[in-house]
Amino acid sequence: MAYPFSTEQTMVRNRWYIAATSDEISRDPIERTILGKVVAMYRKENGDPVAMYGICPHRYFPLAQGKVKGDALVCGYHGFTFDHTGDCIDIPSQGMGAKFCQPTYSMEERGNLCWIWMGDQDLCDTALIPPYEDFGLNQDGWYDSSYNYFHMAGRYQLLIDNLLDLTHLPYVHHHIPGGDSLAKTKNSDSERDGIFYFTRDTVVPWNPFHQMVYGESAKYEGLAEVENETAFYGPELIRTGLGFFRKVEGSTNIPAELGTIHIMHGITPETENSAHYFGFAVRNFRIGDKGLDNFWHASDSKIREQDKIAIDAVEKRLDASVELQKELLVRADAGAIKVRKRVQAMLDLETK
The missing domain is CATH 3.90.380.10 (Naphthalene 1,2-dioxygenase Alpha Subunit; Chain A, domain 1)
Incomplete structure (x- = not known):
């Protein structure tokens, strides 16, 4: 058990949490660990926020140390590129993408707050954001x-x-x-x-x-x-x-x-x-x-x-x-x- 609860898990996952204030997220990716997972956040060309698992699956380099190109996030180590849905769309050394999808998380921007859902996707509902x-x-x-x-x-x-x-x-x-x-x-x-x-x-x-x-x-x-x-x-x-x-x-x-x-x-x-x-x-x-x-x-x-x-x-x-x-x-x-x-x-x- 982990104080003060009777379970080993103490973090409730099926909730909307504040990931960042709106002014923190821009076209330059930032990193924040949430619910034990590294998350890279940036904005698409239309301004929508994106939240993606923040460690590149190739050599485990922090994706937030890369750059945004179009709506995609480019790893700063070997250039692996993941679009906003997580799909690996380019591996420069191979001249093609891969059948691999980096985890992404639902985000909802309301006012000056950007909320993130990292729990069961089937339970994700924006009506659950605090009123x-x-x-x-x-x-x-x-x-x-x-x-x-x-x-x-x-x-x-x-x-x-x-x-x-x-x-x-x-x-x-x-x-x-x-x-x-x-x-x-x-x-x-x-x-x-x-x-x-x-x-x-x-x-x-x-x-x-x-x-x-x-x-x-x-x-x-x-x-x-x-x-x-x-x-x-x-x-x-x-x-x-x-x-x-x-x-x-x-x-x-x-x-x-x-x-x-x-x-x-x-x-x-x-x-x-x-x-x-x-x-x-x-x-x-x-x-x-x-x-x-x-x-x-x-x-x-x-x-x-x-x-x-x-x-x-x-x-x-x-x-x-x-x-x-x-x-x-x-x-x-x-x-x-x-x-x-x-x-x-x-x-x-x-x-x-």
């Missing part, structure tokens, strides 16, 4: 910004656990005002349309961080009652946020028109013990405000870097620690435990 309308991406009246990326030297489930248990905020993200309020909250959960929602009710002080996000017009004092919701769409995507502010105790109230900001966490397993972490934000206020974009990118990147440091530290000794000591689970782990069970059910379907 953009639930978090505002590519929707009227919403605006996405502040994209960032981190490589995690830790298994993807550690990041999922981290996002489902925000009691780490005052310790890992101690620079954020009001984090102490999340150390103990009233929690509840629900499921709608296959999405797991975990909600925390708490009271936080209105502080300079909120002021910076919502702007000069949002000048308030006192305490804000907040409903903070985490949405688990699957092991590939999680939504968090600043929360839904209901009121400020005291002389002023926070109006509903403050707006909503969704903090998005794209999680793509690299190997059994490492992951790609894509971040961005979607909001319905201060649309196009570059000052807020820059502030959010800097703040969000700092927070994600702190999570990376913690998760990487856990992974270094995790397997040995699990052998020596049983994991201590507490009430704050309620959301993470329920999500682990959901992921385990997905793994069971793929391994039975």
